[in-house]
Amino acid sequence: MSARDNILRRVRAALGPADAGRDERIAAKLSQHPRGPLPAMAWEPVGRFRQCCIGLSSTFDEVSNLAAVPAAVAQFLIANNLPTQAICWPEFADLPWAASALEVQPRAANGDDKIGITGCFCAIAETGTLMMYSGPTTSLTSSLLPDVHIALVRRSRLVRAMEDGWDLLRREVGDMPRQVSFVSGPSRTADIEMTMVLGIHGPYKAHVVLVND
Secondary structure (H helix, E strand, O other), X not given: OOHHHHHXXXXXXXXXXXXXXXXXXXXXXXXXXXXXXXXXXXXXXXXXXXXXXXXXXXXXXXXXXXXXXXXXXXXXXXXXXXXXXXXXXXXXXXXXXXXXXXXXXXXXXXXOXXXXXXXXXXXXXXXXXXXXEOOOOOOOHHHHOOOEEEEEEEHHHEEOOHHHHHHHHHHHOOOOOOOEXXXXXXOEEOOOOOOOEEOOOOOOEEEEEEEOO
């Protein structure tokens, strides 16, 4: 027996016999569990989200609707002397990218892609954080592998606190996805002599586009 088999055998023994009602009891416990103390959060969500994004070294833009996204993305890329080729989540495949002289492919990112355009499950106003989960059409590599991550955030998916994000995920998705990711600005580390460096473990630049539809 391998070490892995031995560990799993001990876990199964500790869990005991299969219990048909276990999942239902866990779900009930989560739904009835009271929240811990929260700050007053006496701020307007959009303004707070914008302020926090900028404080995290992200750049920020707003558009009126999804159709206006390609022009805003093109303006950002050109202003920062970035490539106009990108990949995006499939849900954005039909946006008028070509009309803004952009070449955007709806697929997951690979190691050669420089620009990744994604949505998010929701965004957390309190911290300027994007909440994302992995799925067939929501590849997290598209936010992790490219040098630049452009995130499209619908205003209707802006929640106040992380607790609201988890509640929304349980309500709309049900079973937990394989991976839930929280993105707060570009990748960074200060491990080396306490010097902040961007882009060490992921994108060096993050750009948030708030879609007000």
